[in-house]
Amino acid sequence: MDVVEYRPERHQYVWTFGGVAPSHRITPGTLLRLWTEDAFSGRLTRSSDWPSQVLDMTEVNPQTGPFYVEGAEPGDTLALHIVELTPARDWAASTTIPFFGALTGTDRTALLNDPLPERTWIYQLDRAKGTVLFEATSAELRLELPIAPMLGTVGLAPAGREVRSSLVPDKFGGNMDTPEMRAGVTCYLGINVEGALFSVGDGHYRQGEGESCGTAVEGAMEVTLLAELIKGGAPEWPRIESDTHYVVVGSARxxxxxxxxxxxxxxxxLGELYGLDRLDSYQLLTQISESPLANVCDTNYSATTKLAKNLLPAGDAFGGMHRHLRERARDR
Amino acid sequence: MDVVEYRPERHQYVWTFGGVAPSHRITPGTLLRLWTEDAFSGRLTRSSDWPSQVLDMTEVNPQTGPFYVEGAEPGDTLALHIVELTPARDWAASTTIPFFGALTGTDRTALLNDPLPERTWIYQLDRAKGTVLFEATSAELRLELPIAPMLGTVGLAPAGREVRSSLVPDKFGGNMDTPEMRAGVTCYLGINVEGALFSVGDGHYRQGEGESCGTAVEGAMEVTLLAELIKGGAPEWPRIESDTHYVVVGSARxxxxxxxxxxxxxxxxLGELYGLDRLDSYQLLTQISESPLANVCDTNYSATTKLAKNLLPAGDAFGGMHRHLRERARDR
Amino acid sequence: MDVVEYRPERHQYVWTFGGVAPSHRITPGTLLRLWTEDAFSGRLTRSSDWPSQVLDMTEVNPQTGPFYVEGAEPGDTLALHIVELTPARDWAASTTIPFFGALTGTDRTALLNDPLPERTWIYQLDRAKGTVLFEATSAELRLELPIAPMLGTVGLAPAGREVRSSLVPDKFGGNMDTPEMRAGVTCYLGINVEGALFSVGDGHYRQGEGESCGTAVEGAMEVTLLAELIKGGAPEWPRIESDTHYVVVGSARxxxxxxxxxxxxxxxxLGELYGLDRLDSYQLLTQISESPLANVCDTNYSATTKLAKNLLPAGDAFGGMHRHLRERARDR
Amino acid sequence: MDVVEYRPERHQYVWTFGGVAPSHRITPGTLLRLWTEDAFSGRLTRSSDWPSQVLDMTEVNPQTGPFYVEGAEPGDTLALHIVELTPARDWAASTTIPFFGALTGTDRTALLNDPLPERTWIYQLDRAKGTVLFEATSAELRLELPIAPMLGTVGLAPAGREVRSSLVPDKFGGNMDTPEMRAGVTCYLGINVEGALFSVGDGHYRQGEGESCGTAVEGAMEVTLLAELIKGGAPEWPRIESDTHYVVVGSARxxxxxxxxxxxxxxxxLGELYGLDRLDSYQLLTQISESPLANVCDTNYSATTKLAKNLLPAGDAFGGMHRHLRERARDR
Structure with missing residues (x-):
């Protein structure tokens, strides 16, 4: 098995999907052991750090990559299996950034209100317990919250000659910020350019559905991935498969x-898996869909449709790719 | 314990929240054993029944009630504990109604497309297994889906002198269509008029989150409720408490x-329960919120914010009302 | 010509469309000379009056009416020709109401920001010049703005047994807040209940398109109307016809x-007027539509589609009703 | 006066804002005589041409440029004065593209409906009369519509390292599709990268507000521009100034x-021009804003706020740049 290990230096961070030369060329089937910096580029380290003072908004959400996949062509499908996600630091941070978040006016939902106050929360990680510690500032409340590591940002070069900020989620994936993107799942992305040019970043030690204040428990992450190539079959929107669920992520406003x-x-x-026509699929979906939100704060909002496999007949999505990668991950 | 049993005749169905004389006057603490007709008013009984032919759109989503609660005044809180929901028939129905549903043009999302085709699915209930049977019409697919009975519509008379259709969800509750409204939960509604004037209806044997095609597995329901009155404390939006979760339902577009x-x-x-200020609550919510959608097809869309109690300190919402009603339900 | 004169006393104001007994029964063709109170119910009279102190939010936007039109049945069309709109006072008021308006969080666009500051502007009317005076509070700026009297609210009883607040615009008309509703136009509304039960109110001495802060130059108004009945032909959404334009008003979010x-x-x-199919009308509209916004602050937002008659062949909308009423208004 | 004449060959068309080497380097004050191809890249020439057959969707909306402005730096303002817009052909085209337009499901407003039928309209230009001819296909209706030439797309390289399709409107301008972009106006755009890198395209012989079907009367255009540079002063959103109006264009969903x-x-x-604080400006805007829509079909929708100068004191926007360019255009 080809293995790539990569911990980018600060000058190697990338800030866009598309528009950047690949850091590596890999063959399909490669195992990647990556390190991703947190979305603040590591600049928010204390609860006294205010975003307006310490952040450089042109350098947020750094990505690790991009990786050029040999043989990948437009119309093909990239399968990224997340083998492991391990917090790379013993703390993580969250904050309120002025005019950013779901419950404040923003540059798009343009209002006349002043920004919300800035406040920063530092979460200490307890590796033994597998928890991060929420400490309220306005009351005597300390909560140990189980970690649930995920990647906020997984994407590849967009279609239509575009280059998009790593803050954007869209058909190319990107900053979807869905808690479904955790270890054990396979993410399928439609490839738009030769080599696919995928990258990952934005580790969250945990995140609620909707990411309301705009920033999760943001932390550097050790990321182990298996990258496979499926010829053809490009889905319009990102898909995720786990042992238990099928998920599709849409991003728009x-x-x-x-x-x-x-x-x-x-x-x-559903039509591909079971030969159902659109009306039958619509009906079935109506009765079995789970619909957890992903983010309601980014350039596009992201929402998911999620189906439990145990309600459905056995399927064989992408030729059993998820099962195959799951096994390879175990055998590595 | 006062007990009211009520199975309305067809001429007793009510179609609005507000604007209707009470069917009963009850004292706080009353146990209600009710029967609710399905949202189609029982007119859709075979897969050959097309909505445009058999439905009377002025008589959809009939409610059972309304109930006048003695002593209830504006600003008070109605606590409705759902003791039991039992399918009242051995079948249920779902369908596609022209220009209604999340994935079609409607009278509001006004487009030039023709309506989607009409199709009706009848679900047979297997009481022993606790399943309903989905039968595809376009492929050889039959799925036994676990029932998960819920009430689509729980509400009371609106504020501002308004009378609203039973198809509408809003601050007064109404047609929220959230799967969270199942047996074992307590729903808290802010009271707008003397007597509260609540009613219930729209039983679903199961429903996915979002209710995309616009109609769930719709069936008549035996409904057992405990109705309590809390003086003051009216929440702006409907709240739901279960043994395991806190839920708030918002409805808007x-x-x-x-x-x-x-x-x-x-x-x-959260501020009421734990004394957190808005920013701390915003932060905590960002990391622990579950955000399952309710409906994306009704006059207003409904979305929920849902928190797992096991992530939080013990709370005492509404003076422990849920626990109290839970116990009374067990002891009845 | 039947003539009705009506200046309601405060206790006669109505606050809803539907749900209220008629103030008068009129025959089709009646001329109405009405007086409407301003949207603040006359409670905002000085720049030192703050809405949170002087307004009663359960008594805003009072309507004059409702009028029961003899012979009006569901499916018929009410034609209201606005003969004259004359400011009834020498001043008018506008203000910022907390959590109301287009550029602030509201109860629906629920955010965590504090409300915008309250401020009230009193506009003095100069009848000779036909202007109202805007006086800035933060700079030495005084502007004489031409008056352009309009009615913010024109509506009738809604369908579906509903009763709606006079703050709401929808298919029944209501609080559309479009500057197109000025003297010289005919408004066509689809009738939902026997007698139509229409009312009017919410005079604006002038208003910009969108009514961003939520309140126009609000003033009491002398209103002269001609009310006619057209059997059948009920439009789904309110239509307005002037000597120069066709307008349709939609209200939704x-x-x-x-x-x-x-x-x-x-x-x-367009299909009714010229026999065009939907695609031809879509194309023509694409090239000639004016699309001035009405309001972006009310319960539903209202937008208009407006076509200049001089770009189109002569039409004969509703059998020439507008021309007919125009002549009757001149001859009165 | 420096003059640049440029009629790009097909291989010189550009399809993005950003990401393309400049076609020319110009000094501030340069007069540009340009030719722009129509949005269909000239591929739609007969009413029997269907978009799905003749269009290449990777080659729509070609731009002429980009132009590198010497001395332009991020934070500066580009002033583009449109001196003349003259139809470059004697015909223009409009059409319905499957799953594109305001009144159909699209890839974002994802529905299950079939696409609307494709139909193409060719408009013959009568230069003497200054009209284009609309010919209905479903009825005997031929309308001579006055031409009102405009540029659908005016923009420059985006911020944040992005490259955006020429189909997108945003803060960098781009495909705003506002009828306000006509001869005689000055467009102000905030510069994001060295050299500004602006380009123009998408001539419309006329267009209604909203561009509902998604395509205007699309035609090749002779474009005469004056390009000036203002140091500093970059507006967040595109501004337009004419002899009679101030306009700001916002683009979002x-x-x-x-x-x-x-x-x-x-x-x-308004604050810059007259020293008003936000609340005074909000109030004034509420009473005098015109709000004609631009497009409701593109990747972002565009709406405008438009103020008549004759309602306001004399201003001196950008140091009188519009007046200055107007004079230079006359003197050329």
């Missing part, structure tokens, strides 16, 4: 359109 | 506003 | 849906 | 956010 995209994407998938 | 209402509602609740 | 409703409504109207 | 951006942008501008 308003939020209903993000969700509609994920629903229509899943209807397409 | 676009969907992000429905969700924002549920988030701000939960931030308020 | 998000704003694109309000506009879509107005566009589809106009496509229907 | 949902549509209310596009409009909010334009409103807040105008409030900022």
């Amino acid at each position: 308003p939020l209903e359109d993000a969700w509609r995209a994920s629903q229509v994407g899943m209807i397409t998938w | 676009p969907l992000e506003d429905a969700w924002r209402a549920s988030q701000v509602g939960m931030i308020t609740w | 998000p704003l694109e849906d309000a506009w879509r409703a107005s566009q589809v409504g106009m496509i229907t109207w | 949902p549509l209310e956010d596009a409009w909010r951006a334009s409103q807040v942008g105008m409030i900022t501008w």
Whole structure:
């Protein structure tokens, strides 16, 4: 098995999907052992650090990559299996950034209100317990919250000659910020350019659905991935498969359109898996869909449609790719 | 314990929240054994029944009630504990209604497309197994889906002198269509008029989150409720408490506003429960919120914010009302 | 010509469309000379009056009416020709109401920001010049703005047994807040209940498109109307005809849906007027539509589609009703 | 006066803002005589041409440029004065593209409906009359519509290292599709990269507000521009100044956010021009804003806020740049 290990230096961080030369060229099937810096580029380290003082907004959400996959062509499908996600530091940070987040005016939801106050929370990690510690500043409340490591950002070069900020989620994946992107899942992305040019970043030690204040428990992450190539079959929107669920992620505004995209994407998938026509899939989805939100704060909002496999007949998505990668991950 | 049993005749169905004389006057603490007709008013009985032919759109989503609660005044809180939900028939129905549903143009998302085709699915209930049977019409697929009975519609008379259709969800509750409204939970609604005037209906044998095609597995239901009155404390948006979760339901368009209402509602609740200020609650919510959608098809869309109690310190919402009603339900 | 004169006393104000007994029964063709109170119910009279101190939010936007039109049945069309709108006072008021307006968080666009500051502007009317005086509070700026009297609220009893607040615009008209509702136009509304039960109110001495802060130059108004009945022909959304334009008003959220409703409504109207199919109407509309916004602050947002008659062949909307009423207004 | 004449060959068309080497380097003050191909890249020439058959969707909306402005730096302002827009052909085209347009499901407003039928309209230009001819296909209707030439797309390289498709409108301008972009106006754009790198395209012989079907009367255009550089002063959103109006264009989804951006942008501008604080500007805007929509079909929707200069004191926007360019255009 080809193995790539990569911990980028600060000058090697990338800030876009597309528009950047690959850090590595890999063959399909390669195992990647990566390190990702946190979304603040490591600049938020104390609860006295205010975003407006310490952050450089042109250098947020650094990505590790991009990786050029040999043989990948437009219309193909990239399968990224997340083998492991391990917090790379013993602490993580979250904060309120002025005019950013779901419950404040922003540059798009342009209002006349002053920004919310800035406040920073540092979460200490207890590796033994597998928890991070929330410490309230306005009351005597300390909560040990189980970690649930995930990657906020997984994506590849966009279509249409575009280059997009790593802050954006869209059809190319990107900053979807869905808690479904955790160890054990396989993410399928439609490839738009030769080599796919994927990258990952934005580790969260945990995150609620919707990521309301705009920043999760953000921390540097050790990321182990298996990257495979499927010829053809490119899905319009990102798909995720776990041992227990099928998930489609849509990203758009308003939020209903993000969700509609994920629903229509899943209807397409159900048609592929079971030969159902659109109306039958629509009906079935209506009765079994789980619909946890991903983010309601980014450039596009992201919503998911999620189906439990135990409600469905055995399927064989992408030729059993998830099962195959799961086994390879175990055998490594 | 006062007990009311009520199975309305067809001429007793009510179609609005507000604007209707009470069917009963009850004292706080009363146990209600009710029967609710399905959302189609029982008119959709075969897969050959097309909505445009058999439905009377002025008589959909009939409610059972309304109930006048003695002593209830504006600003008070109605606590409805759902003791039991039992399918009242051995079958249920779902369908596609022209220009209704999340994935079609509607009278509001006004487009030039023709309506989607009409199709009706009848689900047979297997009481022993606790399943309903989905039968595809376009492929050889039959799926036994576990029942998960819920009430689509729980509400009371609105504020501001308004009378709203039973198809509408809003601050008064109504047609929220959230799967969280199942047996074992307590729903808290802010009271707007003397007597509260609540009613219930729209039983679903199961429903996915978002109710995409617009109709769940719709069936008549035996409903057992405990109705209590809390003086004062009216929440702005409906709240639900179970043994395991706190939930707030927001209803608005676009969907992000429905969700924002549920988030701000939960931030308020967290402040009440634990003395957190808004920023601390915002932060905590960001890391622990579950955000399953309710409906993306009704007059307003409904989204929920849901918190697991096991992540939080013990709380005492509404003076322990849920625990109290839970016990009374067991002891009945 | 039947003439009704009516200046309601404070206890006669109505606050809803539907749900209220008629103030008068009139025959089709009646001329109405009405007086409407301002949207603040006359409670905001000085720049030192703050809404949170002087307004009663359960008594805003009082309507004059409702009028029961003899012979009006569901499916018929009410034609209201606005003969004259004359400011009834020598001053008018505007203000910022906490958590209300387009550029602030509201109860639906629920955010964590504090409300914007309250401030009240009193506009003095100069009848000779036909202007109101804007006086800035933060700079030495005084502007004489031409008056452009309009009615913010024109509506009738809603469908579906509903009763709606006078703050709401929807298919029944209501609080559309469009500057197109000025003297010289005819407004066509689809009738939902026997007698139509229409009312009017919310005079604005002038208003910009969108009514961003939520309140126009609000003033009491002398209103002269001609009310006619057209059997059948009920439009789905309110239509307005002037000597120079056709207008359709859609009301919904998000704003694109309000506009879509107005566009589809106009496509229907073009089909009626010229026999065009939907695609031809869509194309023509694309090239000639004016699309001035009405309000982006009310319960539903309102947008208009407006076509200049001089770009179109002579039409004969509703059998020439506008021309007919125009002549009757001149001859009165 | 420096003059650049440029009619790009097909291989010189550009499809993005950013990401392309400049076609020319110009000094501030240069007069540009340009030719722009139509949005269909000239591939739609007959009413029997269907988009799905003749269009290459990777080659739509070609731009002429980009132009590198000597001395332009991030934070500066580009002033583009449109001297003349002259139809370059004697015909133009419009069409319905599957899953594109305001009144159909799209890839974002993802629905299950079939696409609308494709139909193409060719408009013959009568230069003497200054009209284009609309010919209905479903009825005997031929309308001579006055031409009103405009540029759908005016933009420069985006911020944040992004490269955006020429189909996108955003803060960098781009595909705003506003009828306000006509001869005689000056467009101000905030510069994001050295040299500004602006380009123009997408001539419309006329277009209604909202561009509902997604394509205007699209035609090749002779474009005469004056390009000036203002050091500093970069506006957040594109501004347009004519002899009679100030306009700000916002682009976002949902549509209310596009409009909010334009409103807040105008409030900022009013503050700069007259020293008003935000609340006074908000109030004034509320009473005098015109709010014609631009497009409700593109990747972002665009809405405008437009103020008549004759309602306002004399201003001196950007140091009188518009007046200055107007004079230079006359003197050339």
